[in-house]
Each structure stands twice: as C-alpha cells, then as structure tokens.
C-alpha cells in the first residue's frame with residue numbers, strides 16, 4: 001500500500017493550486033455573473049499544459065497519469081466548477097475518444113491542437129429522447145457517395161459552441177444489425193454546413209461552461225470521419241464515460257473541498273453570541289462531517305484513477321467515486337451556504353456559486369441512479 | 382389540538398389555489414429572471430382581497446387566522462415563492478405593530494397596510510448581529526419629542542419597496558437585551574435611506590436591502606409598546622410568524638413535487654415512463670411523506686398560535702425548521718428526478734431549489750430553531 005502522491009504529483013498539485021488561487025479565484029464571482037466563456041483564463045490554463053494531461057507527448061500532451069489529471073481537475077474545481085468541467089469534458093469527452101479509438105491520421109490531425117488547449121473538443125451523446133437511455137439515439141448517419149449524411153439533435157453538449165471548438169464527436173445510428181441499432185461515433189468539425197449550434201442554455205450554475213443544443217440537417221462529413229469501428233459506438237461511449245466519471249468525481253472532490261475551506265474559515269471568523277460560530281457543535285459537527293466526506297470522496301476518486309493508470313478495470317471504482325463524490329459535493333455545498341447564514345445566499349460569496357454549481361454533478365456523465373444501476377448490475381442484480 | 386381545516390378554509394384554499402395557478406404561476410419564471418419586484422402581483426393580491434388577510438376587520442382587513450394565512454402562503458409558494466413573500470413580509474412587518482402599538486398608531490398604520498396601499502418590513506438584522514440579534518449596534522436616543530436613530534440594518538426584505546418599517550434599536554445599551562426598543566419608521570422620515578440591494582441566489586424578485594439611519598428622526602409616539610421591550614416584541618413576533626415561513630417551505634416543496642410527478646409520468650426512457658422505476662417511485666414516496674408531515678406540523682403550529690396554546694413558540698420553531706428542511710430536500714431530489722432538464726432555467730425546479738434555500742436561513746436559521754426547541758425541552762440558554 002502506498003497512499004502518498006509521488007514527488008512530481010505533489011509539486012504538480014501545489015502548482016495548480018497556486019495558479020487557481022491566483023489566476024481564477026479572484027475573478028470567479030464576477031465571471032459567473034457574466035455567463036461568458038473565459039477565454040483568457042482558458043488560455044493560461046492551456047499554457048500550463050492542463051488541457052492535454054493524459055494525452056501522450058507525441059500528440060502534444062503531457063503524458064501524465066490519471067492521478068495527475070484528477071489532481072488538476074480537483075484543484076481547478078476547488079475554485080471554479082465551470083473551468084474545471086470545461087477542462088475535464090474537453091479531456092475525457094473531447095480528446096480521449098480520438099486518442100483511444102482514432103486512427104493514427106486522425107490523432108495527428110486533431111489531437112495536437114486539443115492537447116495544447118488551442119482548441120476545445122466536445123462529445124455529443126445525449127439527445128432529447130435519449131438521456132440516461134443513451135442507446136436510444138435517434139440521430140442517423142447514412143453513407144452516401146463517400147460521405148456521412150447526418151440528421152438529428154443532440155442536447156446539453158459541453159464545449160460545443162465556443163470560438164475555439166474544433167469538433168464534436170457524436171453517436172449516431174449508422175444501420176441495423178439483427179433488429180438492433182448499429183451505433184457509431186462520427187467526428188464533426190465545427191462549422192460544417194448543416195451543423196447548427198443553438199444559443200447557450202440558461203442554467204442554474206456552471207455559468208462559464210459552454211452548453212448547447214446541436215442540430216444536424218443533412219450535415220455531410222467525409223467517410224473517414226468515422227471514429228473507431230463502425231458499430232462500435234455503444235461500447236466506445238461506455239469506456240469514454242468511465243473515464244469521464246473520474247473527472248466528475250475529481251471535480252466534486254474539489255468543489256466539496258472548496259466548501260469545506262470556506263466554511264471552516266468563516267466558522268472561525270464570524271462572531272455571534274460573543275464567540276466564533278464554529279464553537280457551536282451544530283456548526284463544528286457539520287464541518288467534521290464535510291471533512292469525512294471530502295476525504296472519502298478523494299480516496300475513492302484517486303483509487304479509480306490509480307486503477308486506470310495500472311491498466312486495470314475501473315468501471316466499478318469510477319461509478320463508486322462519481323456517485324459518492326457528487327452526492328458529497330451537494331451536501332457540502334448545502335452545508336456551506338447554511339454555515340454562512342444570510343451571507344451564503346448572496347452572490348458575492350463563493351459558496352452561493354458552489355451551491356448552484358453542485359447539483360449538476362449528480363446528473364452529468366450518468367445520473368446517480370445510473371451509477372446505482374451500474375453497481376447493482378456488477379453485484380449480479 | 383384540532384388542525385383539520387374547516388369548510389370555510391377549504392373554500393378559501395380552493396380560491397387561492399385557483400388564483401395562484403391562473404394569475405401567479407404564469408409570471409413566476411419572469412419574476413425570477415428579471416429580478417424585479419413584482420408590483421403586478423401586489424396589485425393582484427390587493428384586488429382579490431388577499432393582502433388584508435392577516436389584518437383585523439376593524440382596520441379594513443379580512444381578520445383571517447394564522448392557519449388561513451398559512452394556507453394562502455402555501456398555495457402561492459407552490460408556484461412562486463416571491464409572491465408568497467409579499468404576503469409573508471406584510472405579516473412580518475406589521476406584527477410588531479399589531480402586538481405593540483397604541484390604538485392610535487394602529488389606526489394610523491394598519492389600514493394602509495391591510496389595503497396593501499403600502500408595503501412594510503421588519504428591520505432587525507445588522508451586519509454583526511444576525512442570529513445574535515440582541516448584539517445590535519443601532520442606537521436610538523430620545524431628544525424632546527423625537528428619537529434620533531443611527532445605525533445600519535442589512536438583508537431587509539422589502540427594503541427597496543416598503544414604506545413602513547418596524548425597526549429595532551438600542552435605547553439603553555447598558556441594559557443589553559432589555560435596552561432594545563422598537564419603532565415604526567416611515568420611509569419619508571429624514572435621515573433614512575436605502576443602502577445596498579443584494580444580488581441573491583434565489584427569491585430574486587424580492588427586494589433585499591440595507592436600511593441606513595443617519596440621525597433619522599422618529600416621532601416619540603412611534604415607539605412600540607415601551608422602551609426596553611423591543612427585543613421581546615421581536616421574539617413575540619417571530620414566534621407568531623415562523624409557521625408562515627414553514628408554510629412557504631411547505632408550499633415550494635409541494636409545488637416542486639407536484640410538478641415533478643407530472644414530468645415523471647411523461648418522460649420516457651428505456652421504453653417506459655420513468656415513473657415506472659422503483660428507485661424513483663421510492664424517492665417520490667419518501668418526499669410525499671415528508672410533505673404531508675410538514676403540512677400537518679405547519680397547520681398544527683398555526684392553530685396553536687391562533688389559540689395561544691402554551692408552548693406554541695417551540696411548535697412554531699419545529700414547523701419552520703421541519704417544513705423548510707423538507708423544502709430543501711424535496712426540491713433537491715425533484716431536480717434530480719428531472720435529470721438535466723431540471724438544471725435548466727426553462728423548467729421551474731432549479732428556481733424552486735434556489736428559492737427553497739432561503740427558507741432555512743431567514744426568520745432565524747434552522748440552527749436557531751433547534752436552539753429554541755432544545756431549550757424548551759432541556760432548559761439552559
């Protein structure tokens with residue numbers, strides 16, 4: 001057993017934390033109010049190499065392990081869920097599918113800009129009628145004269161409409177096999193005619209993360225934009241989601257840690273009834289519970305990441321980590337606002353934003369219920 | 382002990398439910414989005430005679446009991462917490478007058494509040510005196526036939542729209558809690574200004590501001606009850622109004638659950654409505670139990686206040702705490718049940734979740750309710 005991060009990972013955590021505290025935290029509240037995508041900060045994060053952590057150096061990435069990647073997502077998530085999810089979705093949904101399933105040519109063409117953060121990538125799985133039931137995809141891709149002709153709608157797609165979005169990989173029905181749908185992944189470059197990006201959704205939180213509905217009307221891309229095997233789309237996205245779950249779990253740990261930090265410092269400094277409010281067990285016990293959950297969530301997340309680094313199966317651990325960490329984050333955010341009293345309800349305070357940012361963690365990349373389905377299946381139920 | 386609602390109350394419930402559905406609900410989303418105080422809702426409440434509910438007939442009111450007011454607030458909060466708060470704050474701001482004013486003052490002020498011609502507010506909280514309201518710093522010094530008031534109140538509901546405020550200040554700091562007095566302050570009094578307007582997580586259509594008093598001149602006859610009775614008056618007021626915050630929590634919980642149940646029947650995933658899934662059915666069953674229990678407790682506490690039953694203070698605290706904790710739990714789970722759609726502003730649930738949070742904080746945080754309840758049981762201070 002070895003619970004310590006290695007020296008490199010430890011230094012990396014310190015570096016990302018300092019960056020987050022200096023370059024993001026001071027602007028996070030104001031940014032949230034604008035609802036805009038923060039290109040300047042994104043570019044600084046790209047300079048740090050945060051957009052291609054698990055991508056090998058030959059494709060422009062850092063060649064780092066998943067533990068290192070989780071640390072980055074957590075540390076950014078501690079101050080800004082929006083920037084953290086944008087980076088995590090870009091990595092696990094935007095880049096990994098190309099890295100895992102792409103041809104050498106596709107990797108050379110797309111990955112370098114993505115890994116260096118000059119471009120952002122997106123993955124379009126969800127549809128209006130296909131949410132948890134992702135296999136119910138209705139979007140179709142028909143092969144005609146050497147091109148895929150795509151029709152359909154995707155919804156809630158992160159990173160899909162920024163100025164620097166390079167592409168979205170979608171799942172589409174490319175045919176039928178023995179009564180079942182043949183689902184494949186196809187890479188659609190931004191700006192392709194027939195690919196329309198609706199205006200941003202208005203969301204409860206994640207205000208600086210870019211989310212759109214996408215529609216495809218006779219949208220044509222070359223046959224060579226098929227990503228992975230034809231018919232391999234369903235299996236591929238299950239694998240992609242496993243990796244994505246580590247990201248959402250790490251973000252949840254970061255958000256919960258941010259809530260804990262804010263709560264403890266407030267509980268020490270806010271005086272009521274002649275003493276810091278943290279002297280009341282009603283408050284200190286809440287902080288203690290938060291600490292326990294943050295710690296457990298982090299352990300579960302790092303374990304899943306470590307398994308991935310060992311090349312071992314980690315579906316189970318990723319589901320456990322995502323489920324526990326996201327629910328812990330929501331509880332932490334709720335407690336943090338409560339501990340701040342009326343001030344927690346005011347948008348000048350980070351915990352107010354954390355509260356609005358937390359709830360989606362229990363929904364994206366497979367809802368809590370979907371994680372429970374994954375786990376109960378693994379129990380043979 | 383009776384808390385069954387009678388025929389008259391049932392009829393009233395139907396009429397206000399109808400009003401809420403037809404007049405209020407269509408405006409709810411816009412009120413939140415624009416973040417503007419809904420004057421049209423004030424007009425509608427006036428026109429339908431609802432503003433006068435908590436005022437005696439001799440002052441032009443409806444002479445309704447607290448239970449009836451709670452029913453009204455519940456029904457309004459089912460669709461729009463902002464609108465329910467118009468009624469709630471009229472009750473909160475006027476209760477010190479009803480309890481502590483001379484007949485003359487009552488005749489002067491209550492009719493304009495009962496008709497809704499003027500809105501009122503309750504100015505207790507200060508930046509350094511929230512839960513510990515008795516540590517307030519605002520000072521009122523008697524000079525001839527006037528009190529000169531200095532200090533700042535914060536987070537005051539209706540601050541920017543109200544014209545009559547019950548304000549609490551120290552007249553004799555040496556006496557501590559027994560040195561606090563209450564006054565009726567009109568917006569027009571010289572030296573009274575409205576300070577910062579808060580940008581809040583929820584109840585965004587409610588005006589929450591600072592009230593600033595700089596040598597504000599208050600006629601001596603506007604003293605409520607007598608010098609030194611201010612804190613008692615504040616506590617007597619809160620003991621009587623807390624169930625109505627409970628009703629607000631109950632309403633938003635019941636409204637969210639009702640909406641979500643409708644959604645679950647319609648939303649199809651995996652070939653059937655999600656309402657057919659046991660994991661979700663059990664969640665709904667748990668939420669429904671809590672809503673029912675909250676309703677029983679709120680109605681019970683309101684009846685106890687109406688009949689001045691001994692121990693109604695602790696009961697009111699229980700009702701407030703339980704019903705608003707329920708509101709938070711129910712709205713959070715309802716958002717979960719709605720999946721990604723729940724997080725979007727096109728649907729009402731994310732708003733309800735943001736609005737629910739304040740009910741656990743104002744009119745005494747739920748920690749303070751637990752202090753009140755446990756003190757009633759265990760003694761001590």
Ligand SMILES: Cc1cc2nc3c(=O)[nH]c(=O)nc-3n(C[C@H](O)[C@H](O)[C@H](O)COP(=O)(O)OP(=O)(O)OC[C@H]3O[C@@H](n4cnc5c(N)ncnc54)[C@H](O)[C@@H]3O)c2cc1C
Nearest residue numbers: 124125126131132156157158364365367369717718720721
């Ligand atoms: C801000 C945001 C960003 C997103 N980014 C992306 C993205 O980049 N790419 C992408 O493809 N998608 C993205 N999504 C979509 C997200 O993954 C889906 O919202 C999520 O998978 C849930 O699907 P749904 O919203 O259709 O909910 P539904 O599937 O309709 O779920 C509704 C409720 O039913 C429950 N439920 C459904 N089926 C079952 C079952 N069998 N058993 C028990 N309970 C069940 C769910 O848990 C939920 O509580 C994003 C969503 C949001 C809100």
Ligand SMILES: Cc1cc2nc3c(=O)[nH]c(=O)nc-3n(C[C@H](O)[C@H](O)[C@H](O)COP(=O)(O)OP(=O)(O)OC[C@H]3O[C@@H](n4cnc5c(N)ncnc54)[C@H](O)[C@@H]3O)c2cc1C
Nearest residue numbers: 277280282338339341342505506511512536538744746748
């Ligand atoms: C939108 C809004 C509207 C409001 N409207 C009004 C209004 O109209 N009039 C008015 O006078 N006020 C109003 N308030 C103020 C509100 O009542 C206070 O915010 C509330 O009483 C808590 O005070 P505080 O914010 O200073 O928190 P604090 O008192 O600083 O509390 C911080 C935390 O410490 C906890 N705590 C404090 N003391 C104890 C203890 N002894 N034991 C255990 N825990 C403790 C609290 O529960 C909370 O979790 C409003 C507030 C908001 C946000």
